[in-house]
Amino acid sequence: MKKIPIKGFVLLVITTMLIYLLDHPLGALPAIGRLLEPVNGCLANAEPVNKNFSADLKLPAVKGGATVWFDNRLVPHIHATNDHDLYFLEGYIHATFRLWQMDMETRAAAGRVSEVVGDKALAFDRKQRYKGMGYAAENSLRAMEADSRTKLIMDAYTEGINAYIGTLNYRNYPFEYKLMGFAPEPYTNLKISLLLKYMADDLTGSTDDIALTYLRDILPRDELELLFPDRIPGSTTVIPPGTVFDKPSLTIPAAPPDSSAFPHFEPADFGEPKVDGKGSNNWILSGSRTASGAPILCNDPHLALNLPSLWYEAQLQAPGINVYGASLPGTPGVVIGFNDSLTWGFTNNYRDVKDFYLIKEVGGNKNKYWFAGKQVDYVKRVEVIKVKGKPDIVDTINYTLHGPVTYAEQNARAGGLRKPLAMCWMGHRPSNEMLAIYLLNKARSYNEFVDAIMHFECPAQNMGYADRQGNIAIWGQGQFVNKWKDQGKYVMNGTDSSTLWKELIPMRENPHSLNPAQGYLCGANQINTDNTYPYNYNGSGWVNLRAWRINDLLKDRQKATVKDMMDMQQDTYSELAAGVLPLMIKYLGDSIKNEHSLINIFKGWNYQLNAEGMEATVFQIWWQYFNSELWHSDAGFSLKGDYLPLQEKTMQILQQNPPQDPNITYKSSLLSASIKSAINVSFRMTADSFIRIKQPDKRPPENREWYKVKNTTISHLTKLPALSYDHVKIGGWGNTINAAKNDHGPSWRMVVQMGKEIEAYGVYPGGQSGNPGSKYYASFLDDWSGGKYYRLDFMPNADKQSDSAIKYTWTVQP
Amino acid sequence: MDSSTIKIMRFLFSVLIIALLSAGAEFLLPWWSCAVVCFLVALFARQSGGRAFLIGFLGVGIFWLVAALLHDVANEHILSTRMAALFKLPNYWLFILVTVFIGGLVGGMAAWVGATLKPNSIKPSR
Structure with a gap:
């Protein structure tokens, strides 16, 4: 009889456990x-x-x-x-x-x-x-x-x-x-x-409806109009002023009485933070303003900067189609680009297409809500969320005739609204943007372009256009509702039929401009039209600073070249700094100026937020502190960050109340300090924090460079730093043309000159391969941050190519 | 040949067999198939427990090292550098080292089990 090999079995168990552990994920660790x-x-x-x-x-x-x-x-x-x-x-x-x-x-x-x-x-x-x-x-x-x-x-x-x-x-x-x-x-x-x-x-996700509903109650009406206007005084418009709009085919509805249209919120109802807007630039020059005589279109949509990049460059050829540009992996076609006849680009339009309704629940009955004096059944949609390693979560979501009850008890998040709000969103409606992309990719003329974009309903976009015939155009495109004034600007009463979305505006009546006298067009997320446009609309994120800068640079521009336009896309001039800094310095007391030599840093500054500049760092920090000092942080709810008036508005308030004016008495219930005191206090805070900016290597000046402080990061979708690139050396901020923020920025820069020969350039912060183990994973990143472009290789629609840039070939057979 | 040379030859042969069979196995089977290879080889090799561990460790370790280097050198360390960062290791060769160590450990343990559980008839005479 042999010995029972106990040792062997113990070892066997240990080894099996070792293999088991190495074969299974442990906490955050993979197998x-x-x-x-x-x-x-x-x-x-x-x-x-x-x-x-x-x-x-x-x-x-x-x-x-x-x-x-x-x-x-x-x-x-x-x-x-x-x-x-x-x-x-x-x-x-x-x-x-x-x-x-x-x-x-x-x-x-x-x-x-x-x-x-x-x-x-x-x-x-x-x-x-x-x-x-x-x-x-x-x-x-x-x-x-x-x-x-x-x-x-x-x-x-x-x-x-x-x-x-x-x-x-x-x-x-x-x-x-x-x-x-x-x-x-x-x-x-x-x-x-x-x-x-x-x-x-x-692109249509952010909403200030809830905040505005509250502000509307706590602010006098003139104050509300002043601080949170749809149209900032001096706004430029996407569609040039003077454009004659089509006579509206629909009757503009009259607003219902205020009391039936809008509910009221208490401070305790609050807190959906406003998501930062997704900006973009799109400008188009007609041949009259370019050196070559051919039109140039420039586009740089500002989106989340991730790896793998949202975009993937591709050229598509088949009978009737030859198109090149940025495709969106996961969808067919080319989203932004050019074909052998024309080029187009997108910027976000920001007309409000997402409204909220306060739902009145039927007491004691979880299946019904009140509408027009009647009890109506919710349509229930069961959502099963599978959770790795846990049982499924089952949620039943109530759909009203407005849309899903987005804010509900079951969905109460930290700071979330505690009242049932239904969301009415254009994106919920059936639409076929895919058809727009497909037709756009094949379009050969302005008319075909217009026909194509009539299928683009949501998200509404300002669509820039240029063709080889020399036409330029822009459309404020999307499906919009014929609204009464302020309909949907605030949360609406969900029990009243007067607040419902009714007629849709025929899309061919959307504001547009073809070959304007000014010879250029610019869409940079500013308001769409002047007030001669017949239909009512409000916005959900219009800004002006980039549009002002672009218009400044273009209005006297003659003989522009492709290179000029590339340089313009790298521009980091801060209209805001130029507008407020001289005033802020004037407001500073002499004692502070003497105490803190930091103020001297601004001498001779050209207001460019350069990557390596320190002026930008000081200014941006000062401006941020100034805003939080100036505006009330506790006016019933926090105004901090999320619901501050637009920075261009704060800039105008500063400009209209200059320091030399003895009556700088601008007052608002939202102000927590006088302008003068806010400027002085915030400068002290800036000086203090500037000394404290992390200096691990004891070489302070480098660590205060703007790009190091703002830390533009191209983050892998998992957010793992090992697969991401941080502290990318790039200047600018959301309000400059080169709008590289912390995690958002120019996601695809494109400049296309539509001459006899098509001259196209582009770059995005990523690479063609999504594989972190490939040398093509982030191969464009340095060129993107350095402001370099690639000549886009637009091959003729042919089954043989003699292009020397071709490196690899797939031969595909059935 | 004297007996110590034969022992060394046998040892090296076992290492080589494990490396080759593991390579074959892992192209077709799950990653832990190398452990089965080590177990089986140790079952029939006339090696004691400690030496069997070393055979398994070296056999799988060498194969993993060669396979890792083949990938890594051609890749110019792009991925191994990222993996090192992911595991908070200071450089890519430490990542390769950890990889090889884990493979070796699994191989060594499995071979040790094989050597301990094998029938008496093929155990080395003492």
Whole structure:
């Protein structure tokens, strides 16, 4: 009889446990063994720097042969023989380079992040569900699939993504799947719709309706108009003043009595913070103002700066289409770009298309609410949120005839509104923006451009246009409601039928300008029109500082070149600093000036927020402290940050109450200090904090440089610093043309001259590959921050190319 | 050949066999298949527990090192540098070292188990 090998069994148990532990995630750590094993784990994603991307692909779904040329920046130029193959290949290529990002973004849109990261994302997922993101995406999906053109391209695109997913096993999963421990799932047309709604929400998501409802009650009416006007005095407009608008085909409705239209809030009802606006610049010069005589269009949409980037450059060719530009991985087509006839760009329009209604619940009955004197049943939508490692969460969301009850008891977040508010959002309605993109990509003339954008309902955009015939144009495009004055500016009474959205304004009556006498057009998130535009509208984020600067630079500009326009996109001149700093310095008492030599830093400053300048750091800190000192932080609710009057408004108040004026007696119940005292106190605070700015290496001057203090960060979607780039060396701020903020900024800079030859340049802060193990992951970042551009290689629509920039070729056969 | 040379040859042969079989296994099977390889090889190799651990450790460790370096050198350390940052390691070669150590540990343990559990008939005579 042999000995029982106890030692052996103990070792066996220990070894099995070791392997088990290494095979399972531990807390925040991924399954280490699986991740580190060098054949299939993360190192399998370490792409050879000299990888040859060329391939012969057999893809049975493809109907004809196709070729994809990758240039030296890994931009694909796809040449197909029909629409199906073109969008199939676009999907296949998006998935090849950006699959995980598409998965995460569509999960984020749908509120399905908890499914892969656990309950830390639950609050986020809930918010998405209560906003009705899934409801919105399903509505638009029906509209998109009802049109045979968009049905075809979406099916082909999704099929392409899934064909790529079908080739994957664990070894070639994108890196982040291994890190986070989940697997790709099949793509669907619904995900395309979700992603479009994600963009719509991002661009029409912020709202000041709730804050304004409260301010409206606590401020005298003239004060409210002064501090929170729709139209800041001196505003420029997207559509040049003097433009003659079409006679409105609809009758402008009269406003109902105030008492029936608007409810009242108590301070305790409060606190949805206003999300910072998404700005963008778009300017177009007619040939009369350029050196070449051809029009130039410049666009730089300011969006969240992430890795992998939101954008992916691509050229798409098939019979009837040859288009180049920034595509949005997860959706077919090119969103911003140019084709062989014309070019277009987008900036956010900010006409308010998201309104809120206070719902009157029926006491004792959770299934009904009051409307027009009757009890109405909620439509219930059950939302199941899967949570990794936990049981599912089931929420029932009540839909009223306005829309989902977004703010409800179940959804009360820290500081959230405690009253039931239903959201009425244009994005909830069925619309087919995909068709607009598809037609825009193929458009050959101004008329075709206009026909295309008539399908672009939400998010409303200012769409800039230039073509090779020399036309320039801009449209304030989107689907809008024929509102009575101030309808939807404040939270409305949800029991009264007079507050409902009624007629839609025919989209061809939207404000637009074609070849204006001034020879240029500029959309930089300022108000759309002067007050001769017949319909009522209010805004949800109009700003003026960038628009003022752009107009200043363009109004006398002659013989502009492409290079001039690139330089202009790098401009960091602060209209705000130029407008307020001399006054602020004048207000300072002599004793403070003598006490703090810091004030001398401004001598000779040109008001450029340079990356390496320290003037910008001092000014920005001072301005921030000044605002929090000046405006009440406790007027029943916090005005700090979120609900301050626009900075251009504060600037105007300063300018209208100059220090030499003995009666600087501007008063408001929102002021917590006099202008003079706020300036002096805030300067002391600035001087103090400037000394305290972190100086770990004891070399203070470097650490006070503006770019180090503001810390523009291009963050990986997981927010992991190891996959992100912080302290990117770039100047500017949200109110300068080069609007690089902490995590937002120019996400795609493009300058296109539409002459006989198309001269196009572009750059974005990222790279063509989403793989953190690829040298193409962030390969454009330094050039982006350094203000450099790439000449965009627009290849002729042909099945053979002799372009020397072509580095790799895919030959695709059915 | 004297017996110590034979012992060394046998030792090295076992290491090589483990490295090669682990490589084959991991191309087709889950990452921990290298542990099964070590276990089986140790079961039939005439090695004592301590030496079996070393064989497993070196066998898997060498294979993981070679595989990691093949990826990493061609990649010019882009990914290993990020992974090092992710695990708060100061540089990429420490990341490679940790990788190799974990592979080696699993291989060594599995081989030790094999050596301890094998039938008496193939145990080395003392």
